[in-house]
Amino acid sequence: MVLSGFETPFSQKLNPSNRWVVLAGKIPWDEICNVYSKQAGISRTGRPPISPRMVIGSLIIKHMCNLDDRETVAQIAENMYMQYFLGYSSFNPDPPFDASLFVEFRSRMGLEQINAINERIHRLYQGMMDKSSVKTTDKENENRNQDSGNNVAEATTAQEQSAETLLHKGRVLFDATACPQDIAYPTDLGLLSDAREKSEELIDLIYKKELHGNKPRTYRKTARKDYLKIAQNKNKSRKAIRKGVGKQLRYLARNLRSIYKLLDKCEMFRLKADQQKYLLVIHTLYDQQKKMFDAKEHSVADRIVSIHQPHVRPMVRGKTTAKVEFGAKIHVSLVDGYAFLDELSWDAFNEGSHMINYVEQYRRRFGYYPQEVLADQIYCSRENRKLLKEKGIKLLAKPLGRPPAVKKQHVRPGERNPIEGKFGQGKTAYGLNNIKARLKDTSESWIACIFLVLNLVKLAGIALLWLLVKIKAKTGRLLSFKQSLVEQWLDIALWPLFQPGKIVVNIYS
Numbered sequence: 001m002v003l004s005g006f007e008t009p010f011s012q013k014l015n016p017s018n019r020w021v022v023l024a025g026k027i028p029w030d031e032i033c034n035v036y037s038k039q040a041g042i043s044r045t046g047r048p049p050i051s052p053r054m055v056i057g058s059l060i061i062k063h064m065c066n067l068d069d070r071e072t073v074a075q076i077a078e079n080m081y082m083q084y085f086l087g088y089s090s091f092n093p094d095p096p097f098d099a100s101l102f103v104e105f106r107s108r109m110g111l112e113q114i115n116a117i118n119e120r121i122h123r124l125y126q127g128m129m130d131k132s133s134v135k136t137t138d139k140e141n142e143n144r145n146q147d148s149g150n151n152v153a154e155a156t157t158a159q160e161q162s163a164e165t166l167l168h169k170g171r172v173l174f175d176a177t178a179c180p181q182d183i184a185y186p187t188d189l190g191l192l193s194d195a196r197e198k199s200e201e202l203i204d205l206i207y208k209k210e211l212h213g214n215k216p217r218t219y220r221k222t223a224r225k226d227y228l229k230i231a232q233n234k235n236k237s238r239k240a241i242r243k244g245v246g247k248q249l250r251y252l253a254r255n256l257r258s259i260y261k262l263l264d265k266c267e268m269f270r271l272k273a274d275q276q277k278y279l280l281v282i283h284t285l286y287d288q289q290k291k292m293f294d295a296k297e298h299s300v301a302d303r304i305v306s307i308h309q310p311h312v313r314p315m316v317r318g319k320t321t322a323k324v325e326f327g328a329k330i331h332v333s334l335v336d337g338y339a340f341l342d343e344l345s346w347d348a349f350n351e352g353s354h355m356i357n358y359v360e361q362y363r364r365r366f367g368y369y370p371q372e373v374l375a376d377q378i379y380c381s382r383e384n385r386k387l388l389k390e391k392g393i394k395l396l397a398k399p400l401g402r403p404p405a406v407k408k409q410h411v412r413p414g415e416r417n418p419i420e421g422k423f424g425q426g427k428t429a430y431g432l433n434n435i436k437a438r439l440k441d442t443s444e445s446w447i448a449c450i451f452l453v454l455n456l457v458k459l460a461g462i463a464l465l466w467l468l469v470k471i472k473a474k475t476g477r478l479l480s481f482k483q484s485l486v487e488q489w490l491d492i493a494l495w496p497l498f499q500p501g502k503i504v505v506n507i508y509s
Contacts, residue, residue: 026460106445192248216258
């Protein structure tokens with residue numbers, strides 16, 4: 001059917017300079033899909049699974065465009081470039097899968113699986129760097145052969161140094177940050193009101209007239225008015241807030257007693273697993289709020305800040321804009337611009353006390369210790385300095401001592417910018433500052449997928465520069481800085497036109 005007044009572009013070819021076409025040619029799909037298949041596992045019985053490229057590609061689209069699950073499926077069904085990115089052979093207007101499957105994707109793509117893919121991405125990067133060394137010309141080889149006799153001692157020394165540094169290689173940057181969840185800002189009054197309303201729903205669900213007789217009174221209308229009277233007041237006094245919290249505590253206590261009385265008269269337990277979880281969370285929340293109310297305090301261990309996401313904990317960050325953030329805390333190691341998730345916890349932790357564990361994880365990933373560690377002040381305790389010195393690792397940080405004794409500047413102010421920039425990139429463009437998943441496991445996978453996308457984008461950018469080096473190796477000439485900028489622009493536009501087996505010579509002349 002032809003829509004009048006609108007010309008369809010389906011008779012034309014795809015634009016080779018489109019970002020999805022370019023990115024599809026840069027990502028090593030075979031390597032990543034193999035790692036996903038090994039980690040997730042594929043059953044040989046039942047319906048064939050969805051293609052690993054579609055699973056990983058849809059997660060990349062979701063986080064690159066910062067979309068929700070339903071909007072991601074809708075965009076894929078409407079955008080032919082995204083379908084090309086996912087490996088479609090032709091345009092298909094039907095949705096690729098139901099949006100609810102994203103929960104299953106995230107459950108399969110856990111923290112360990114995505115870390116394995118990130119390690120494979122870094123190995124691909126190292127392979128690119130090894131192949132990118134430009135071959136020397138015959139004239140340079142002759143000059144080196146003439147001077148080989150004079151440089152025997154230097155070569156021996158270099159071999160000894162390489163043997164010594166075999167167990168220490170590379171530089172790693174350590175830092176931690178918080179990933180806020182998409183929840184309402186928690187207040188004692190608001191949390192108690194939400195818990196009271198949820199308890200009223202449980203009473204309505206459990207109550208049966210023929211079994212329980214008269215329905216227990218909940219005073220829900222009066223309780224709602226008492227809550228709104230304080231919540232909608234712009235200038236709330238401490239006395240008014242405390243009075244309102246006390247009322248909500250009493251309403252909630254009455255509802256909990258009614259729930260337990262109703263359950264005692266039931267022959268079978270009438271609550272499902274999720275409803276039973278809500279009941280346990282509400283009871284725990286009531287105990288915490290009652291304890292703080294009686295002691296006139298505002299802190300308690302393992303404080304619940306959301307009855308719908310009870311795993312979320314407050315993280316005191318001390319920032320100007322948000323002194324307290326509510327979500328998971330992560331620790332990241334940055335190596336050659338690639339980020340690795342070392343730790344993800346819903347409870348606050350001191351990253352300085354876990355520093356040696358992060359160093360051991362670096363050794364497990366790459367097979368050797370880092371030569372240099374760059375970290376901020378929280379990592380630079382005397383114990384950590386001692387342990388790093390025993391392992392032969394150099395800590396790039398301000399040394400101990402008084403200011404007159406520390407005149408030498410060991411770390412430039414901008415050396416830690418890459419890892420701060422990586423956090424800023426993830427929070428600004430990829431939604432790391434607003435995790436919208438509600439379950440604990442899917443939230444962890446959401447966070448890990450963002451760092452997977454960051455590493456893939458980094459690898460795609462390196463692949464563009466890698467093409468320059470390969471062409472230089474073929475032509476045997478080095479170009480000026482101005483020409484190299486032109487090359488980078490041409491790489492983005494011409495990369496999809498290059499076919500395997502073809503050698504393009506003097507393309508920039």
